[in-house]
Amino acid sequence: MSTSHTASGQRAGSSGHGRAGTTIYQRAAAAVRNTRLGEAVRRTTDRFRFARRRAVAALDDFEALREHARRIRAHTIDHLDYYLAQLAQRVQAAGGHVFFARTAEDAVNYVLEVARRHQVRTVIKSKSMISEEIELNHHLEANGIRAVETDLGEYIVQLGREKPSHLIAPALHKSRDEIAQLFSSVAGRPLSTDTPTLNAFARAQLRHEFLQADMGITGCNFAVAETGAICLVTNEGNGRMVTSLPRVQVTLMGMERIVPTMDDLDVMLELLPRSATGQKLSVYTTIITGPRRPGETDGPEELHLVIVDNGRSNMLGTEFQEALHCIRCSACQNVCPVYRHIGGHAYGWVYGGPIGAVITPLLKDLRDWGELANASSLCGACTEVCPVKIPLHDLLIGLRKETNAHRPAPWGERVLFRLWAAVASGPGRWQAALRLARLVQRPFLQDGRWRWAPPPLSHWLTDRELPAVARQSFREWWQARSDRPTSGHGVPTPSSHGAGAVPRQAGGAKR
Amino acid sequence: MSDPILAPNQEAFLAHIRARLANSRQSPHPGRFPARAQAAGDVPRAGAARRALIDRFVAELTAVGGHAERIGQPGDLAVYLRRLAESADRKLAVREDDPRWREPQGAPWLAALAGSGLEVVTASAARATLAAADIGITWADWGIAETGTLVQLTGPGRARTVSLLPPVHVALLPAERILAQRSELMRILRESGPSGLLPSQVVLITGPSRTGDIENDLTIGVHGPGEVHVLIIESEADTAETATGPCGDGEAAPW
Numbered sequence A: 001m002s003t004s005h006t007a008s009g010q011r012a013g014s015s016g017h018g019r020a021g022t023t024i025y026q027r028a029a030a031a032v033r034n035t036r037l038g039e040a041v042r043r044t045t046d047r048f049r050f051a052r053r054r055a056v057a058a059l060d061d062f063e064a065l066r067e068h069a070r071r072i073r074a075h076t077i078d079h080l081d082y083y084l085a086q087l088a089q090r091v092q093a094a095g096g097h098v099f100f101a102r103t104a105e106d107a108v109n110y111v112l113e114v115a116r117r118h119q120v121r122t123v124i125k126s127k128s129m130i131s132e133e134i135e136l137n138h139h140l141e142a143n144g145i146r147a148v149e150t151d152l153g154e155y156i157v158q159l160g161r162e163k164p165s166h167l168i169a170p171a172l173h174k175s176r177d178e179i180a181q182l183f184s185s186v187a188g189r190p191l192s193t194d195t196p197t198l199n200a201f202a203r204a205q206l207r208h209e210f211l212q213a214d215m216g217i218t219g220c221n222f223a224v225a226e227t228g229a230i231c232l233v234t235n236e237g238n239g240r241m242v243t244s245l246p247r248v249q250v251t252l253m254g255m256e257r258i259v260p261t262m263d264d265l266d267v268m269l270e271l272l273p274r275s276a277t278g279q280k281l282s283v284y285t286t287i288i289t290g291p292r293r294p295g296e297t298d299g300p301e302e303l304h305l306v307i308v309d310n311g312r313s314n315m316l317g318t319e320f321q322e323a324l325h326c327i328r329c330s331a332c333q334n335v336c337p338v339y340r341h342i343g344g345h346a347y348g349w350v351y352g353g354p355i356g357a358v359i360t361p362l363l364k365d366l367r368d369w370g371e372l373a374n375a376s377s378l379c380g381a382c383t384e385v386c387p388v389k390i391p392l393h394d395l396l397i398g399l400r401k402e403t404n405a406h407r408p409a410p411w412g413e414r415v416l417f418r419l420w421a422a423v424a425s426g427p428g429r430w431q432a433a434l435r436l437a438r439l440v441q442r443p444f445l446q447d448g449r450w451r452w453a454p455p456p457l458s459h460w461l462t463d464r465e466l467p468a469v470a471r472q473s474f475r476e477w478w479q480a481r482s483d484r485p486t487s488g489h490g491v492p493t494p495s496s497h498g499a500g501a502v503p504r505q506a507g508g509a510k511r
Numbered sequence B: 001m002s003d004p005i006l007a008p009n010q011e012a013f014l015a016h017i018r019a020r021l022a023n024s025r026q027s028p029h030p031g032r033f034p035a036r037a038q039a040a041g042d043v044p045r046a047g048a049a050r051r052a053l054i055d056r057f058v059a060e061l062t063a064v065g066g067h068a069e070r071i072g073q074p075g076d077l078a079v080y081l082r083r084l085a086e087s088a089d090r091k092l093a094v095r096e097d098d099p100r101w102r103e104p105q106g107a108p109w110l111a112a113l114a115g116s117g118l119e120v121v122t123a124s125a126a127r128a129t130l131a132a133a134d135i136g137i138t139w140a141d142w143g144i145a146e147t148g149t150l151v152q153l154t155g156p157g158r159a160r161t162v163s164l165l166p167p168v169h170v171a172l173l174p175a176e177r178i179l180a181q182r183s184e185l186m187r188i189l190r191e192s193g194p195s196g197l198l199p200s201q202v203v204l205i206t207g208p209s210r211t212g213d214i215e216n217d218l219t220i221g222v223h224g225p226g227e228v229h230v231l232i233i234e235s236e237a238d239t240a241e242t243a244t245g246p247c248g249d250g251e252a253a254p255w
């Protein structure tokens, strides 16, 4: 697989992100030390995952729905060229414009061109992860165009000149004190830190922006091929403002965010809000088909749909294709023990959590970002909650393999593992090794654990506990036990003489 | 249907995808989700089935923080609006220029607006006026019982902003427009209009605007309305205690 694509070579435009200079290990260590961050991440993710659990339990056919959704996603991505062509045709038939952007640069240039043509000075935006990927705000501002994020969380993150740290709660890492500080600097007067005050300030401030902006930019939760509709799912209503008030609407869509039919959309709407926030349905589900029509008093006069690849096609036709099934619900982030300890920023780019660890290396560069695949305990909690059944932990293992193929392990590690393989693949060698280990370990033990060890084991022991090799192995215990005559009710089965893997006595395993 | 005009870059973009997918197209489309496909079969409902839908709608809307009220007469609307106006010193309302106000059945409802004591302008007023309105009044196109959802379509005279800009949204919802499930709406939308073209915007509204973006503290009314009032207009058949639907009273609601 070739994944040598970089996001048009741009580093972070504004400060506070684009930390390719550090490793995931350094960023994670720093995040773990930040206890306030840890608390904040756990508070929000706990609320989401418990709400999700309740919402899912309320459906008696949830598992069937998941399987159905998985099949819709698999079919759609397998026939992506067909459905994208159908979508483009339908959007145009409804009076919209469609642009296919192979790279981040293509997408940015197209948006800038539309903005220039309409002499746009202010853009209001509803949440779009693609826009973060292509660093659109930076480029708009570099071209003299103000960009205002209007999702409350995104607004906070933008004021702090940061990146979102969660798919649907972008500012979950910010405390109310920090938010009050940011808002106060905009207000030019100190604001109190209570939620109603902060909320009222943001509402008034952004209301002003909504009413005077020339252009609205949105993301896209789902596009529907058969109707050419764009579906946005929001709770605040900013997505509706952005698609109702300005003269021009531009929607940025990752090329995989498409479903074939309205019925398929219905299935996704059943799963997305439940998996994300535990709501049966988000407050606003907006389904937009083309620009405003004759006789209508509001809505954009011009609508542009920008369909973005930006590295996604790297996954097509590979073992990682399923990563494109994602509907960005954030459920995997909320249950991930690693994400819950380090938050989203430690992943270093735009996407955090299990799905971020999978797609970041694939969208960007396996050599520079492949280490993200190690940011997982492989516990599989992500796979278990994913509403479209993406085998996230399998993909992470696959990525580790890919990464190691690109970057061979150090000499010492290879020798060590070769030795390990030799010892572990013969029962005789294994037992001999155990006997040896029992002797060797003595000086290192304390309270039945390894207290210290010489390098390279010492490094391994800094974050882990290694129990002592037991005085008697299971095999030895078993052997000793089954040699003893038993008077149980079991029927002796003398058929097995091999490696002792089959119990001779039916009751033999009881102690 | 118009001739397909290719979008710029379309050919190369899709050819690249096609080449990458060449060997992996095995997944058939699974069709409609069976449970939802069945449920969509039994509209319209009447009698007990409809009363069950109204009850469910009211319960779900209330659960997400909306207000539901069953009304029968245009006079009830005037009373409700007057109370809303007086409770918080609200003066200016905006309504859609919906054709339904002008239909013979709509006229008494329009007259009720005048009797509410509010100043009522239409959505074609200047944007500054709309932005200053205290209450937005719409005819809902559909309700969805399973989630307590209002459905608003755009069209001539139908504005997106009336249910969005004012801090209070009041929707009139005829009881017979309440669907059991969202899947029914999807089918109606797809089959609507000879060209198959959906309205320029369909919005599903489920309760008041909300956010948890400040330390997870649930806040109502961040951008959209903080209050959603749905006035369900019942006919006599809906309220009669012993009314029986054409399929008999025993017909169970699908949930």
Ligand code: SF4
Residues within 6 Å of the ligand: A275, A325, A326, A327, A328, A329, A330, A331, A332, A333, A355, A382, A385, A386, A387, A388, A389, A390, A392
């Ligand atoms: S990978 Fe699955 S669980 Fe994670 S965000 Fe995507 S759809 Fe949700």
